[in-house]
Amino acid sequence: MHTDDGVTTIGGRHRALRDQVLTEIRQRIVNGDYPPGQRLTEERLAADFGVSRNPVREALRVIEAEGFVTMTPRRGAVVSTPDIETISDLFAVRASLEATAARIAAERASPADIADLRSLLEAARKATDEADFSTVAQLNNDFHTRVIAITGNRWLVSISDALYLHVHWIFRLGAADRAPHSWVEHIRSVDAIEAGDPDRAEAEARAHLHAAAIAAVANAVAD
Incomplete structure (x- = not known):
């Protein structure tokens, strides 16, 4: 001051x-x-x-x-140790936010936006192959926040700022098991966004989050 x-x-x-x-x-x-x-x-x-x-x-x-x-x-x-209720609440919010973001992104993404997403996917594939899970967790966050940014919707961006600290945290705790599946699911999401298919993009986002939620809860139970 x-x-x-x-x-x-x-x-x-x-x-x-x-x-x-x-x-x-x-x-x-x-x-x-x-x-x-x-x-x-x-x-x-x-x-x-x-x-x-x-x-x-x-x-x-x-x-x-x-x-x-x-x-x-x-x-x-x-x-803290994230419990099942905390994880479930987080994914309930993500399901609504990210499905909406995927739908809008499919309507608005430019070729440059798609290239950015593909670059993140390739980096995630490499980090996964190298078992560099700290990097994978950061790239996971970068991917989801990039999709949200593509929407150009400032309300979605604002809501996601605090949310993704917790997304990163929970993903990192189970990254060793989840990473190989996550980036493959992300590929399907980007394919739908690039195709300009809002319904498919939303469906892929929901399928990804459903799988991620199951894995996160299983990890919490195992701990």
Whole structure:
């Protein structure tokens, strides 16, 4: 935060530091570096990031509200474990959002848009073959958000921003089993979008999400 004389205040720096810590902790959870059930102490996180405990404490409050950690008596913050209800609720929203996005994308996608999607599919195939599941999870997110962006519908884009942090997280937890099937299903979705067939694109999106939901729930039960 800058005052009229151009001086950056301590409060402004503090908020920026909190946001940096927040981004880093969130990313480590989503990427699986902090797995479900891991305890995250303020002391350890502060030492890891070279900051005081205050920005860590503030970041953990935000992440708790987002559902990534659970605060427990005497243990502090523990990385949440997505349960069946959470997963089902997420996929219920995705089914509506992504089916709509696929339908609109089939009506609006340009040749350049299709080329972008094909490029993401090829990268996902390669990462899957190399068992690079962190990259596969990121590419999965990139694919779905790219389809949404193609719609040009700002409401869909706005809704998806927060949603896809959780999509990435849940996909990453089961990526080793799910990845080989996911990118093949994505190919069928892109084929339908490229064909300009809204009904088929919507049907492929729903079929993909149905399969993904079953896999995610099975993974949660196994854990």
